[in-house]
Amino acid sequence: MAAPDTRQLVEEVTRTVLSRLQDMQLQIVVGVSNRHAHLSREDLATLFGLDAMTVYRRVRQPSDFAAVETVSVSGPRATFPKLRLMGPCRAKTQVELSRTDCVTLGIDAPITQSGHLDEAGPIDIEGPRGKIHVPHGVMVAARHIHMGPSHAEALGVKDQDLVSIEFGGQRGGVLDNFIIRLKDDWVPEIHLDTDEANALGVSDGDFGKLIRK
Structure with a gap:
């Protein structure tokens, strides 16, 4: 039979290990999202004469995937050449920019979820085969976290929940209002735009900690 001091040591070690395991479970990798565009199949055909994009590199x-193809996007004040396309094709074309990007282009765009384009800002998009004007195409992506249903269950969250994330480092802090978004084949990943990442000193591949409320 273990002596009392040995039992106490075992209990303390067990608590420490369990706490660290729980802490590791709450750590989610960060994906810093630079400006990019998604095209509908119809708009891809107009701009490139293609029915599918070419894979440049896979993402998490x-x-x-990030596509080989790029476009130019223009607003009243400026143009961004060689804006990377993300595949596969979407039901609707959308351009995801940071707030700083929108100011540079002179576009008033809402902070909203992907695909919620009723109030999205206007944008001109040009490819090698043509040019289109999208009246409701520009958005600033709301903070969100991708994950699968099994990950959500393990973390005690559900689709469309709002959670907070703690970031470490010299400029770290806590950001609120991350939207949980679920899809069967998704893996856990925090999405921040470049404005948010730069403010926190966070890079792609860093980690944030989900704060349980």
Whole structure:
């Protein structure tokens, strides 16, 4: 039979290990999202004469990829050449910019979830085969976290929940209002735009900690 001081040591070690395991479970990798565009199949055909994009590199989410193809996007004040496309094609064309990008282009765009484009700002998009004007195409992506249903269950969250994330480092801090978004094949990943990442000193591949409320 273990002596009392040995039992106490075992209990303390066990608590420490369990606490660290729980802390590791709450750590989610960061994906810093630079400006990019998603095209509908119809608009891809107009701009490139293609029916599918070419894979440049895979990203963390299994069904998504950065494409070889790029476009130019223009607002009243400026143009961004060689804006990377993300595949595969979407139901609607959308351009995701940071707030700083929108100011540079002279576009008033809402902070909203992907695909919520009723109030999105206007944008001109040009490819090698043509040019289109999208009246409701520009958005600033709301903070969100991708994950699968099993990850959400393990973390005690559900689709469309709002959570907070703690970031470490010299300029770290806590950001609120991250939207939990679920899809069967998604893996856990925090999405921040470049404005948010730069303010926190966070880079792609860093980690944030989900704060349980």
